[in-house]
Amino acid sequence: MKCFTIAWKDLNLRLKDRKGFLMMILMPLILTAILGAALSGVMGGDEKLPITTVGVVLQDRDELAKTFVEEVLKSKDVNEFIKVRSVSSEEKARQLLKEEKMDAAIVIPAKWNEHLKDGRLKELTLLTDPGKSLQASIVESITTSFIDKVVTLAVSSKVVMEQLAASTPAMTGKLDMGQAATEIAGKLQVQKKTWESTVSETPIGKRSVSSSQYYAAAMAAMFLLYNITIGAKSLLNERETETLARLMSTPTSRMQIVFGKFLGTFYFAVVQFTVFTITTHFAFHIDWGKNIVQTATVGLVYSFAVAGLSMLIAVLIKQEKTADLISGIGIQISAVLGGSMLPLSVFPNIMQKMANITPNKWVLTSFIDIMSGTTWNALVLPITVLLMIGVISLSIGSAKFKLQ
Amino acid sequence: MLQIKDMKKSFGKNEVVKGISFSIEKGESFGLLGPNGAGKSTTISMICGLLPVDAGEIVVAGKSVKTDPMNVKKKIGVVPQDIALYPTMSAKDNLIFWGKMYGLTGSQAKKRGAEVLEYVGLTERAKDKIETFSGGMKRRINIGAALMHKPELLIMDEPTVGIDPQSRNHILETVKKLNQEGMTVIYTSHYMEEVDYLCERIGIVDHGRMIALGTKQELCNRLTSGTVITLELNEVTSEFVTLVNDLPFVEQVVTKNETVEIFVTDANLAIGETVSKAVTSGLAVQSVHVREPNLESLFLQLTGRSLRD
Numbered sequence: 001m002k003c004f005t006i007a008w009k010d011l012n013l014r015l016k017d018r019k020g021f022l023m024m025i026l027m028p029l030i031l032t033a034i035l036g037a038a039l040s041g042v043m044g045g046d047e048k049l050p051i052t053t054v055g056v057v058l059q060d061r062d063e064l065a066k067t068f069v070e071e072v073l074k075s076k077d078v079n080e081f082i083k084v085r086s087v088s089s090e091e092k093a094r095q096l097l098k099e100e101k102m103d104a105a106i107v108i109p110a111k112w113n114e115h116l117k118d119g120r121l122k123e124l125t126l127l128t129d130p131g132k133s134l135q136a137s138i139v140e141s142i143t144t145s146f147i148d149k150v151v152t153l154a155v156s157s158k159v160v161m162e163q164l165a166a167s168t169p170a171m172t173g174k175l176d177m178g179q180a181a182t183e184i185a186g187k188l189q190v191q192k193k194t195w196e197s198t199v200s201e202t203p204i205g206k207r208s209v210s211s212s213q214y215y216a217a218a219m220a221a222m223f224l225l226y227n228i229t230i231g232a233k234s235l236l237n238e239r240e241t242e243t244l245a246r247l248m249s250t251p252t253s254r255m256q257i258v259f260g261k262f263l264g265t266f267y268f269a270v271v272q273f274t275v276f277t278i279t280t281h282f283a284f285h286i287d288w289g290k291n292i293v294q295t296a297t298v299g300l301v302y303s304f305a306v307a308g309l310s311m312l313i314a315v316l317i318k319q320e321k322t323a324d325l326i327s328g329i330g331i332q333i334s335a336v337l338g339g340s341m342l343p344l345s346v347f348p349n350i351m352q353k354m355a356n357i358t359p360n361k362w363v364l365t366s367f368i369d370i371m372s373g374t375t376w377n378a379l380v381l382p383i384t385v386l387l388m389i390g391v392i393s394l395s396i397g398s399a400k401f402k403l404q
Numbered sequence: 405m406l407q408i409k410d411m412k413k414s415f416g417k418n419e420v421v422k423g424i425s426f427s428i429e430k431g432e433s434f435g436l437l438g439p440n441g442a443g444k445s446t447t448i449s450m451i452c453g454l455l456p457v458d459a460g461e462i463v464v465a466g467k468s469v470k471t472d473p474m475n476v477k478k479k480i481g482v483v484p485q486d487i488a489l490y491p492t493m494s495a496k497d498n499l500i501f502w503g504k505m506y507g508l509t510g511s512q513a514k515k516r517g518a519e520v521l522e523y524v525g526l527t528e529r530a531k532d533k534i535e536t537f538s539g540g541m542k543r544r545i546n547i548g549a550a551l552m553h554k555p556e557l558l559i560m561d562e563p564t565v566g567i568d569p570q571s572r573n574h575i576l577e578t579v580k581k582l583n584q585e586g587m588t589v590i591y592t593s594h595y596m597e598e599v600d601y602l603c604e605r606i607g608i609v610d611h612g613r614m615i616a617l618g619t620k621q622e623l624c625n626r627l628t629s630g631t632v633i634t635l636e637l638n639e640v641t642s643e644f645v646t647l648v649n650d651l652p653f654v655e656q657v658v659t660k661n662e663t664v665e666i667f668v669t670d671a672n673l674a675i676g677e678t679v680s681k682a683v684t685s686g687l688a689v690q691s692v693h694v695r696e697p698n699l700e701s702l703f704l705q706l707t708g709r710s711l712r713d
Binding site for chain 2: 243
């Protein structure tokens with residue numbers, strides 16, 4: 001198959017091109033290192049949360065308050081960054097905060113769970129230092145999460161018990177309400193054990209990845225995008241240097257030439273992605289997710305999409321200069337819009353919707369999903385979109401391909 | 405080997421090839437001449453299957469370019485005017501690549517690549533990148549790439565443009581040798597002496613038509629004038645041209661810048677008369693040359709232009 005010979009030739013030419021190698025392989029690695037390090041404090045994930053000393057004022061020996069302090073604030077999952085300190089009064093807590101001996105304080109009122117059976121808790125007071133907003137938000141997040149769970153569980157158990165009491169088995173004595181209550185309570189205990197896991201770490205968008213992980217994925221998405229112009233320029237260059245005419249004077253079909261050029265770009269994108277992921281994994285300890293097959297699949301379909309787009313661009317433009325212009329402007333816009341520069345979550349909704357037209361958005365969100373653990377089902381849509389981009393672009397490119 | 409019948413090609417409303425017909429026998433060396441824009445390259449592109457013909461038929465080794473282009477392409481080797489090679493690849497890798505494009509297997513291409521390098525005299529530079537080669541060496545590899553599959557018909561489109569005399573001689577010798585070994589050659593050039601040296605038959609194309617076709621001798625016999633006088637003047641005036649044209653032994657006058665080419669039947673009479681007319685017209689004669697008619701003269705007489713215009 002001559003298309004493979006053309007593709008292999010193109011791959012070799014690109015791998016031997018020092019300037020191209022620097023641009024396509026080294027540059028994304030350098031940028032990942034710089035951006036990941038520079039923004040490590042802004043994003044969550046592997047980065048350690050600041051150690052937060054929380055003062056707790058218990059105004060009585062309420063059971064729920066005790067549970068909150070012992071099983072949540074002092075749990076092994078948060079005790080790495082939450083240090084609990086008992087404080088005798090609210091005034092004392094304010095004073096300690098002022099003296100910066102604590103980062104935040106929670107004042108739990110007496111009889112905190114008095115109205116729990118009505119589905120609400122007495123309001124507690126959270127004292128925070130305005131200069132320590134991150135610590136304040138951590139404490140607030142933990143507290144709110146606990147309250148929400150308690151209220152939800154209380155309301156749901158109340159509703160279940162009411163329904164059971166009104167049911168025929170209970171009315172006729174066939175259902176032991178005491179035993180049923182015990183079983184429900186048991187299940188609620190199991191639920192309680194998951195409270196801690198609901199505490200988030202202020203991640204980027206909705207996913208818990210580190211800045212290094214995010215920018216590794218973002219740079220991979222952005223720099224693979226450059227294959228669109230590199231692939232298009234390769235075909236334009238063959239046209240300008242008459243090697244395309246020479247190729248067409250050999251017994252090689254037009255389709256084999258187009259597919260060979262497409263494959264050449266695809267091969268290089270795959271090599272670029274593979275080198276990038278392996279290097280970032282071992283050199284920068286980037287975790288690309290537990291499922292390497294998912295990462296590889298998304299990388300492959302993205303390479304397919306950019307290679308297809310390169311063929312489309314090659315038939316739409318006439319000169320290499322235009323390809324450079326597209327590279328300079330178009331890819332930068334796509335990179336910004338697709339979240340390669342800044343996380344998509346910081347953009348307004350309209351821009352987040354517009355991002356759907358960029359292939360790098362689909363691959364970036366997929367990588368982030370894979371990094372934070374996702375199912376194949378969740379990847380069906382982005383994979384389909386990327387495949388469609390590749391197939392449609394390649395089809396148009398093949399149909400419109402001409403010698404001149 | 406090649407039969408062309410009433411071949412036509414237009415680009416929009418511009419008819420570039422207006423019904424060209426000619427044929428070439430197997431083993432023949434054929435020169436295709438014509439000034440820029442005459443339709444030579446379009447003719448060659450159509451023979452190679454790069455451009456579709458609007459009308460007419462092209463048959464190469466019994467296969468129609470229109471209906472069986474792939475088999476035709478297998479029999480043709482094309483040497484383009486430009487260096488159609490990959491500059492950052494070595495000479496050997498370029499040859500192997502083009503060999504594979506012509507259908508050779510990897511091992512066949514390697515073996516043939518070594519033979520071709522030997523043929524074009526660049527074996528010692530096999531591993532060097534094309535971009536490090538001189539213009540002449542690039543031209544030799546450019547020819548070599550077209551020889552990889554041992555074509556039956558070699559089409560060369562001005563293969564010696566812009567190279568040193570040594571490389572030019574090497575190329576001419578190579579082409580001569582290939583032709584002597586039985587390869588059919590179509591050669592286009594701006595250098596009349598190259599065509600004169602290499603080709604048995606010549607076709608002259610102008611304004612999309614074949615205006616002369618035959619062996620060198622046949623074409624020279626078509627020249628009505630016996631001698632060409634070239635006058636180099638300080639300027640050429642229309643009055644002078646009219647005066648010369650009116651002389652009884654003058655067949656044709658062709659001017660270019662300060663030079664006048666006068667086709668005459670009697671050189672002895674013409675020299676004195678034409679110089680006298682120049683002086684009468686107030687022109688200063690810088691030089692006078694007298695030569696026997698050749699292909700260049702024929703070309704000039706037929707097209708009114710010199711080959712390199």
